[in-house]
Amino acid sequence: MPSTSPTSRCSCDSTMPSATSSAWARSTTPAGRGEGPAMSNLWRGHLEGMPHDPPHDPGGQVVVLSAHPDDEVLAVGGWLAGQTDRDVVFVTATDGEASHPGSPSITPDELRARRPGELVEALRRLGFVAPDVRRLGLPDGGLERHRDDLRGLVEPLLREASLVLAPFAHDGHPDHEALGRAVLDAVPASAVVWQMPIWTWAWTEPDEQPWRPSLRRLECTSPGRHRKRRAMAAFETQVKPLSDHPADLAVVDEALARHAAYAPEAVIV
Structure with a gap:
């Protein structure tokens, strides 16, 4: 359901889970109640059966925006691995410092220091020798409160962007949604926008989504998928438990990691 108006490029159901922390997925989403694997398996089957109809790519500069360092790799890392000869700018709205509230093992300041470095290493593993990363430094979990600043x-x-990738504006995560809406409001009319589902795969069903016809499967090579899996492993604070403490669980749980690593990548146009 594409539209020429940036703020209405996709007509989507706004009935979404809500939360206030970037660690919300542990307890408030269907994935946190054990439904994540079933949902992501449904989506994987649907994506694998989609016809080959890639989205329009105009060439030129690519700007990839994410709410947290790792969102872009989880969503489209395989596709990104094939874009290393292009002018690609990576923008992170937050440093992801709120991923482990109550952790006895790591503080928000330590996460703020570590996570941007994890992203740079992940992008290098994708093939970007000197990735251009811009950090906005807004508070993790607080993008909606900083909408005007964002x-x-x-x-x-x-x-200068020809192609803009941003989180799906109805992804279910408050920071993802705030950034997605801000991008749709700010993007120039000359640019093509691809919205990236990230948490969507864990709590929605394909048959229930009015935006499903707007999904387009991305082209990823086998080497690109392999580089994506290596890149995901660079996010050590997110993909591994920090300890046995409940606050130290892996933020990217097994179902989400498996989907990101093996399911076809897709965007909403």
């Missing part, structure tokens, strides 16, 4: 920071970064 749009003001994002808008100048999009002026």
